[in-house]
Structures are given as structure tokens and as C-alpha cells.
Amino acid sequence: MRNTEELEGFEGEASNTAMISGTSSPYQPTTEPVGTRGMLGGIRCDSEYIRSHTGLLKVLQVVLSLIAFICIETIMMCLPCGGVYYFEFVSCSAFIITGILLLIFSLNLHSKLPHINWRLVDLLNTSVSTFFFFLASVVLAALNHKTGSEISAVVFGFLATAAYGLNTFLAARQWRQGSRDGSGAQGSEYTRARTASRGEVEARPELQ
Template identity: 45%
Template sequence: MREGQGNGMEEVYQQTTEPIQNTDSCCDLGYLRTRKGILKLLQVILSFVAFILEEIVQSCMYCHALYFFEFVSCSAFLLTSFLLFVLMTSLKSKLNRIDWLLVDFSYTVVITILFLIAAIVFAAQNDGSGLEKTSVAFGFLATIAFFVDVVLRIKKEGLPGKEREDKPVETKKGSENVKPETEPLNEQANVP
């Protein structure tokens, strides 16, 4: 062993490149480990449980409240499942013309409002059975999960379409202010 080569020198000769991640994989399970992925999965589960509990109610006196809650909980379950599927697969990159963050934010705001209304109406107009009360409770839990998603998104990134004040504003690079070159590249410029 030569002088100067010890444990310290071995660190210099480490691998300098990282292996390329497989970009062709169709599913990114790492998304489910993120805060956003966990929230989406929680929304799917809570919406599904609220829907299932509402579905097994045998009779209703105020059926319009029950049916509205059914519609909202089922819609939330199906659409959030689809959105979760898109966000964790390569479909998101294949449909890159769609602003999925804006779609996700807008959908989450709308479903939060609808779930809150449906849960309040169903809580106010039901037969008082334990099954209905449990369904309402899961409706409120799902509403909270959607609301937390909206609040965290606004805190982290601000409202969609608005530039954050701490980010530099990018100037629009258009061709309207660009002057064409007047000097040939290979000739000497006339120096006065």
C-alpha cells in the first residue's frame, strides 16, 4: 500500500453517477408514501366506508338526504380513486397537456364543499339509526380529510394560477421584443 492511501483516499474514488431510475414503470408506489398520497388514500377509504355504510341502511324516512349523501360519497370515492390512480401511474406524464395539480385542487375544493353539505343535511334528516349516524360520522371524517388537503396545498403552494411572492416572476419570452441580428457572424464589425 502506498503512502497516503488509507481510508481517506478510498472515499475519493467512489461511484460518481447514480443509476437511472426506471422511468418506464407504470406505477409509482413512492407517491403513496408522500403526505399528498397518504391523504388521497385516506380520502378514498373514508369516502368508501361512508358510501358502504349508507348503502346498507334498510329504510329511510328522509330519503332525499340519504340519496344526496349516497351520490356525494360514491362520487368522491370513484373520482378520488381515479385521481389517485392517475397521480401514481405514468398516465399523468402521458396526459401532460392537463394540469393535474389544478385538476386535483379544484376537484378537492368542490368535493369538500359537497361532502360538508351532504353530511350536514344527512345528519339533520335521518331516522336516527346507529348505521346512519356512523355513516354521517365517516362523511364528516372524509370532509375533514379533503379540507386538510386543500389547506395544506394552499399553505405550501398558494392558490393555483397565482405566483407566490417569494418566487421570482418569470418574464415572458416572446418574439415581439427581439431584434434581428444585423451584423454577419463571420465579418469584422465596423469599429468607429
């Protein structure tokens, strides 16, 4: 009889211990892997960016670059063809690069790589695209044969140049403002560090 009571008491203590350890253990099973949460947690559609001036300009740039590329692709005969090939390369490159940046910003993917200066990347893309789109449009306008496809490509090329130029102005202003805010934050951190060290010296007269 005693052995039975001792056995029952031991089983009760074991079950209580298992219940306590199970509820307090930090290694609980999860339904979602940690790696998945880290990769997909910040991916979301940023509707505020798409509705902003910069986002709308990005969408406009992608659309104009695509239309310009389609127009230049419909040209069947050209002589000389250097201006056509150059315009084709510029419009295709601008469409792909700007489309990738639009995807990165609208899905908030840039927050996964905070060590990259995305404002500077956007500024470089818009300024380079403005220059090369303008140059390609001027060359195509000078060498075209007055066909409908070439004239349409030139028109959309200059429209894309205007969209990229306006975006360059806004990106430069944002980059300047970000650089100014960053330098101000570094200055305030330096001031706080100097104040803290000075207070420590005043609190300990033997250091003076």
C-alpha cells in the same frame, strides 16, 4: 478458370456489401413495437407520491368515502330518504373520482397528458368534494333517525370532509406555487429574448 475466379470475387464482394449494409442499416428488427414502448414506457408505480402527504391524503379520502358509502348502503328504511340518497350519491362520486385520480398519479399516467393542468384538476376535485361532503353530512345529520348506520355515515362523512379540506389547502398552495413558477419562467424567457435581440442590434450598427 478466370470465370470461376471472377464469380468467387463477385460473391465475396456481395457478401461483404450485405454484411456492411446489414450492420449500418437503421431499419433493424426490434423485439418490441415502437407504439408499445411509447404507451407503456412511462407507466410505473410512483412510491414517492404514495408516501407523500398528498398521496396519503388521497388514500385516506378513498378509504373514508368507501366506508361512508358502505354505511349509508346498510340503511334499510328511511323516511324521508332525500338526505340518504344525496349522501349516497356524494360518497359514491367522491370515491370513484378520487380513486381514478389516485390511480393516475400513482402510476405516473398524468405525464402522458402534459397539456392538462393536473394541479388545477386536483384542486377542483378536492374543493368540490369538500363542499358537497360537508353539505351531505349536515343534511344527513339533521334528517337521520339516530340509527347506528346513519350515525356512522355522518361521522365518516365529516372525517372525509376534513381530509378533503386539508387536501384542498395543500392543492391550492401547490397550484399557486406552480402558477408563480410558470409566470417566472415566461418572464425569464422574455428577458432572454429581449437581451438577444438587443445584442443583435448592437452587433449590427446599420440597424440603429
